[in-house]
Amino acid sequence: MIWTYLFVFVSSFLNGVFSFLPTVTSLPTIFGIDLDAQLTGAVGVLNDIGTYYWPIRDLFIAVGFFLTYKVLMLVLKLFLGSRAP
């Protein structure tokens, strides 16, 4: 319960402090190219290929996992600077 309250406190604090920032719901359109739609379609095709060829699907999952890790590290670096691992 203490941990939950701590989590809720931290997230509420961060949500409140940065609430002036806009919320991103989709990727931007650059030079007429809707990056969000194109990336969604491309990933959908890769997922489609993955349903037929499982090594591609597993590689894709691994790449997604690694990119998630990189984003988390970027966020950490943004807030912690040189103290980030």
Place this chain on the structure above:
Amino acid sequence: MRKHAWKLSVLAGIISFALPALASASVLFTWPSYSGGSASINTDGTYNLTGVSDIILENDQSGSTSGGGGIDGTFPYDNLNNTLYANYGATTTSGWVCFTVSGAGGSPCGTDPTWRVYWSGSVSGYASSSLPGFKISTTTIASSTPTHTEIVSVTPVNGSTIATSTTATIGAIVWVDPNQWTQDLSNNLGPYTLTIQVIPATAAQVAAVPSAVQSLYPKYTFTVENAGYSYFSTTTDASDPGTYQMQTEFTKSQTWYGQIFNFLSFGTVSGGNILDATSTSFNANRSLIGTLLSASTTAMIQQLFASSTASFATLSNECIPGLGFDIGGCFALIFIPDTNALGAWLSLFKNQFLSYAPWGYATRFITILTTSATSSSPVISLTFPVGSYGHTTDTNTFSINMDSSMQAGSALLNGVTSTWNGNTQNIQQILEGPIDTIIGITLLIYIAMDIMGTFDKERRRPKEKLR
């Protein structure tokens, strides 16, 4: 005083929590009323017999459990089940039990004026009476005497649940028919042997344990050296939560031909020396905090987060003395996070904080990458002119439906099968495990190297020459 009130409340809660546990491990000794005058009883009442394995009756006051010309009767006491196993006859005096003990000197039911009850084990003590007899609360005495040599009971009882422990108590009560005992001793088939083996059910099915698995776990052996009841106990490792199979075997020595058969590996032929055998099971569960640490979720905590009203009621019951106080549950409620609540918080954190610009673009990018939705692959078409260049307007078009092609290719690939050890498997079933393992290990190594800064030239430590 007011600021210390909560400490007193907690202390009272602990006491109210602990007292029933202490009382459950005690046995009541009382002495029969004596109409001739006031009773002279040294230590009468309820005794905590935790750790006691035997109760010894003797009709002298020598302070010893043997000798002195008195009657020595030893009866096993199962303190876990709070049961005394004793041969006793009818209740001959109002409300008190007359024990039948072998040896000279008479009976507790007789007129011998002084009696002592000793108990031994990891703790010892005695109570004595100058009255002709005594009684032990009949609720603590086995209800009947067996009629043949057998394993009377085992500890833990079949199907029971104990707390995980590296020193879990296991034991068994056996009863030996005095006539059979005498006969077997004269035929050199004694003393008897009791063996207990505890095997985790994860290592074998409860119904049948292969001998190769049996040899991996210790087998505790006890020697039965007297007729009547005998109680044996020891400790074993049951630290992993789960089901344990407990095999208890009661045997007598083998005959000479049985030993020869056994030497020739015809063990099943010479199995006539088994007096009794049981196969029981018990469950080992972690304590409340341990369970919560492993599963990190219980209905109680889920209820706590599901409804503030129910949460407060649950918290009250767990943390306030007098309302089902449980110190473990109270601490667990306070300190251990719930998986569902944690997941809900992470989801909220992702949907709000991580979605703010500019890092929200990275989050959106990852969200798209990790989606499982599929899109139909495009149909690739190629149109080209038919005939001589510059002299024709006819065209022809080739279309490749990637979905159909990949589906056919996948079917062809998975149609290649191989049979090994009676199992027919396709390429995916054979190779998916190893390939996934390679991908997973590569990913972990790559992330580890990234964290250690192997790819960062600025953070890479300069190489030093070995001197």
